[in-house]
Amino acid sequence: MTTLSLVHARYQLLETIRIPIALIGSAFFPAASMLFFVVPFAGDDPVAATYATASMVTFSIMVSSLFTYGVGVADDRSQPWDGYMRTLAAGAGPRFAGRILAGMAMSLVSLVPVVLIGALFTEATTTTMGFLLGIATVFVGALPFTLMGLAIGYGLPLKAALVVCQVIFFPLAFGGGLMSAPDQAPGFIQTIAPYLPTRGAVELMWAAVGDYSPHATSLFAFAVWTVAAGAVAVWAYRRDEGRRFR
Amino acid sequence: MILAEAIEVSRRYGDVTALDRVSLQVTQGELVGLLGPNGAGKTTLANLLTGVRRPDEGRVTLCGGDPRDPRTRRTLGVTPQETGLPATLRVGEVVEFVGAHYPDPVPRAELLDQFGLSDLVKRQTGGLSGGQKRRLAIALAFVGRPQVVVLDEPTTGLDVQSRRGLWDAIKAYHADGGTVLLSSHYLEEIEALADRVVVLGRGRVLADDTVAAVRGMVGVRRVSFAHDGEPPTLPGVVAIEQREGRTHLLTPDSDALVRALVVSTVDFRDLEVAPTSLEEAFLAITDSSSDAVALAA
Known part of the structure; x- marks a missing residue:
């Protein structure tokens, strides 16, 4: 990790923090879902509350990754400052690394309300080991959504990126079964969930903090989505450079 | 030593040819003006030399390296467009951020002082006036103690006082041995700063000469009069136009043309002699490139 990557991460974070509402945006929806759905319905049952909190953590990671990278990158690309940065003595590497570092930091911050609500207002509980594994799973689970976000951000203009992020996050959350306890989702969701990346991510999270064995199909689909999103992201990035440079 | 060079460089955007086999050399310590009307290819040439774009054909070098390589660009200073500053960052932070890309940046306080920005160090750039943004933008070009600076229309839209202040900064850098490539569509600006002028028009180099020589070349006047019959x-005469019953002649020497007109048999009325805009002069030169070559020679 070079110093320049850290410099870029630092200024990315500064720019985000200067408009704090952006932070609230990615933290609000999962926290509100915790308060409205998890606390009243599953709050008293330690197992259900723990799984539900883990689901909301996964939800939060997905939303903040999609929006931070999808909308953030598209927005940056639309600014003349982006063109100027290309004349500075930094290649794509430090800018890319800085953006991902800043995005991870933002993800962790937006998780704080969900975890706090889970700990204070529900019976959700986990071991120290489970908590640490959970944090590690945050980074693994964020992978496909980070890459999807980058694909959207480099592939689409700002207005389109915003709409696409808004349209896909909801079906990904519900379809992946984030809004229901393990194996209690409505029938059609049980059918489609294993093929969505959210399912693999949440199963990993459940396994980290509780006593859950992930399904092979979900994990395989998770891997496929990650590779596919990565391929599209690289393609979109190259195409963007090509449009500007060639 | 050649610090910036373009060799037979062409660049197209779709069907539009922005640069057509342009060659240019800037050696160490020179202050070269790049003059031309809008759409002449000035910004495209600046973008090629600063590594933002790559040429379709030909080659560009910067301090002997490829400007597309980030390491080469440590020797380069560029000005962002005024509207391009990140609005939420403070003036001091923007300077620190850009400075972090160079091995030996000018200390923040010293740079801000030089450009009269010291009082604004805590202000977010979004709250600066147009002139202040422009000053900051130009200061950023110098933060890395560059060997060569590329300034693309640095003072467009500035009031006269701010413009002179920036000229002083550019002159000071040049006096210390700095190399500058400065594009402008103001002849006045080029005259105030540059030793040498490269005139671009429709993607080609029309002239590459001293300021005095180019001044004579673009010092075209318009002689117009009403008369009946063929022009x-x-x-x-470098260009002839006829509209609304008047004949317009563009010429570098209006005195000689008027003398010739008077002794000719032309039955003219309402004679007017007026300076042309730089843009008009360029267009006239571009339209009759053989005349331009004759003038430049």
Whole structure:
């Protein structure tokens, strides 16, 4: 990790923090879902509350990754400052690394309300080991959504990126079964969930903090989505450079 | 030593040819003006030399390296467009951020002082006036103690006082041995700063000469009058236009043309002699490139 990557991460974070509402945006929806759905319905049952909190953590990671990278990158690309940065003595590497570092930091911050609500207002509980594994799973689970976000951000203009992020996050959350306890989702969701990346991510999270064995199909689909999103992201990035440079 | 060079460089955007086999050399310590009307290819040439774009054909070098390589660009200073500053960052932070890309940046306080920005160090750039943004933008070009600076229309839209202040900063850098490539569509700006001028028009180099020589070349005047019949054939005319019953002749030597007109048999009325805009002069030169070559020679 070079110093320049850290410099870029630092200024990315500064720019985000200067408009704090952006932070609230990615933290609000999962926290509100915790308060409205998890606390009243599953709050008293330690197992259900723990799984539900883990689901909301996964939800939060997905939303903040999609929006931070999808909308953030598209927005940056639309600014003349982006063109100027290309004349500075930094290649794509430090800018890319800085953006991902800043995005991870933002993800962790937006998780704080969900975890706090889970700990204070529900019976959700986990071991120290489970908590640490959970944090590690945050980074693994964020992978496909980070890459999807980058694909959207480099592939689409700002207005389109915003709409696409808004349209896909909801079906990904519900379809992946984030809004229901393990194996209690409505029938059609049980059918489609294993093929969505959210399912693999949440199963990993459940396994980290509780006593859950992930399904092979979900994990395989998770891997496929990650590779596919990565391929599209690289393609979109190259195409963007090509449009500007060639 | 050659610090910036373009060799037979062409660049197209779709069907539009922005640069057509342009060659240019800037050696160490020179202050070269790049002059031309809008759409002449100035910004495209600046973008190629600063590594933002790559040429379709030909080659560009910067301090002997490829400007597309980030390491080469440590020797380069560039000005962002005024509207391009990140609005939420403070003036001091923007300077620190850009400085972090160079091995030996000018200390923040010293740079801000030089450009009269010291009082604004805590202000977010979004709250600066147009002139202040422009000053900051130009200061950023110098933060890395560059060997060569590329300034693309640095003072467009500035009031006269701010413009002179920035000229002083550019002159000071040049006096210390700095190399500058400065594009502008103001002849006045080029005259105030540059030793040498490269005139671009429609993607080609029309002239590459001293300021005085180019001044004579673009010092074209418009001689216009009303008369009946075909336009007369007169010496030293680079372009002829006829509209609204008047004939307009563009010439570098209006005195000689008027003398010739008076002794000719042309039955003219309402004679007017007026300076042309730089843009008009360029267009006239571009339209009759053989005349331009004759003038430049």
